[in-house]
Amino acid sequence: MHRDGQELSVVTEDWQRIQSRRVLVAAGLAAELPDVPGLKERWGHEVLHWRHTHRWEARDLAIAVVGSFRQALLFRQLTEKLTLILRGADDLSMGQRAQLTGLGVRILEGEIGGLEIDSHGQLAGAHLTSNTQVPAQRLVISPRVMACVDFLNGLGVSIRPHPTEASEQVAVDSSGFTGVSGVWAAGSVSDVLASAPVAAAAGSAAATAINLDLLVCDHTSIAAAPPTTGGFSGAMEAEVTRRVLGPRIHGLETILSRGNGSPTLPADLHKGDQPELPG
Ligand SMILES: Cc1cc2nc3c(=O)[nH]c(=O)nc-3n(C[C@H](O)[C@H](O)[C@H](O)COP(=O)(O)OP(=O)(O)OC[C@H]3O[C@@H](n4cnc5c(N)ncnc54)[C@H](O)[C@@H]3O)c2cc1C
Numbered sequence: 001m002h003r004d005g006q007e008l009s010v011v012t013e014d015w016q017r018i019q020s021r022r023v024l025v026a027a028g029l030a031a032e033l034p035d036v037p038g039l040k041e042r043w044g045h046e047v048l049h050w051r052h053t054h055r056w057e058a059r060d061l062a063i064a065v066v067g068s069f070r071q072a073l074l075f076r077q078l079t080e081k082l083t084l085i086l087r088g089a090d091d092l093s094m095g096q097r098a099q100l101t102g103l104g105v106r107i108l109e110g111e112i113g114g115l116e117i118d119s120h121g122q123l124a125g126a127h128l129t130s131n132t133q134v135p136a137q138r139l140v141i142s143p144r145v146m147a148c149v150d151f152l153n154g155l156g157v158s159i160r161p162h163p164t165e166a167s168e169q170v171a172v173d174s175s176g177f178t179g180v181s182g183v184w185a186a187g188s189v190s191d192v193l194a195s196a197p198v199a200a201a202a203g204s205a206a207a208t209a210i211n212l213d214l215l216v217c218d219h220t221s222i223a224a225a226p227p228t229t230g231g232f233s234g235a236m237e238a239e240v241t242r243r244v245l246g247p248r249i250h251g252l253e254t255i256l257s258r259g260n261g262s263p264t265l266p267a268d269l270h271k272g273d274q275p276e277l278p279g
Helices: 069-076 094-102 196-224 234-248
Strands: 002-004 007-011 017-020 023-025 029-032 047-049 063-066 082-086 106-109 112-117 123-128 133-135 138-141 144-147 159-161 167-170 183-185
Touching: 023 196, 063 069, 069 082, 069 094, 082 133, 094 106, 123 138, 183 196
Parallel strands: 023 183, 047 138, 063 082, 063 138, 082 106, 144 167
Antiparallel strands: 002 007, 007 017, 029 144, 112 123, 123 133, 159 167
16 A cells, blocks of 8 residues: 555555545454464464453363463463463563462473374364473463554554553554554554454444544635636526426415415515526
8 A cells, every 4th residue: 555646545466456535454463373283273263362252162171371370360260270381481470370379270381392183173282392291172372463564564654562462553543543644543453452342343433533534624625725706606596496396496385376276476486686597
């Protein structure tokens, strides 16, 4: 996408060019998944992200959480069969470790080397690079997620780190405006934590703001335009009405004509300017 004079120009994969005065970017996110064979195919089903759903469906199952204390606490709500896998960079305070141990959470250290799949093709666990086996019907990871906005390169849209997540999103104001003329963004591209209803609401707010922006822009152009001579005037409207509607000009004729069967119009009804109309 690039700026093309007053407009924005979008070129599609099959080289169609679409020009528009305003663009709403709703391209969502891409998760940077760990390079573990088979993990990508199970993403969203058996491999989960803590902030998304499928949590209830995971209740009472064996769950392995990779990463953090907070995720472990969240999933401990759902199951007693919970393992927390800490990688090199992950850290727990003494208090957090004691809290999880007190809740019966098994804590292991290591990197995931591969997934264990049962004879029905279902996730059964993971093994660490140390060869330790971790039973898990659900694996919870926290991948870095990035706004899908490579195509905005060069327009000047700001990408900001999320305040609490290891993720990046498009910076917008409350209406979804990116600060770059003509460009709005809504949904998870500008709010990595948005659920579907939140994303839809942001799209609606942005659409309203875009409509208003176009109205203001168009009306500013009209106000700035020099007054036209010979334009459509009140007198011309009266003449058009007279020619099109004839004696039905005010819609009161049936009332006025009661009693004698023929329309009775006030004598001065057609007085006034009679401008020249073409044709
Ligand atoms: C695993 C998982 C489970 C989830 N479960 C739930 C749930 O149960 N309930 C819930 O409320 N929310 C859930 N969410 C969150 C929900 O998916 C998002 O809030 C919602 O999809 C955001 O909508 P969106 O329109 O912003 O982005 P998306 O739904 O991601 O849509 C973006 C679209 O843009 C397209 N796109 C991207 N780049 C381009 C490009 N260059 N050109 C053309 N098209 C492009 C993408 O292909 C995609 O179709 C889940 C998310 C994940 C990842």
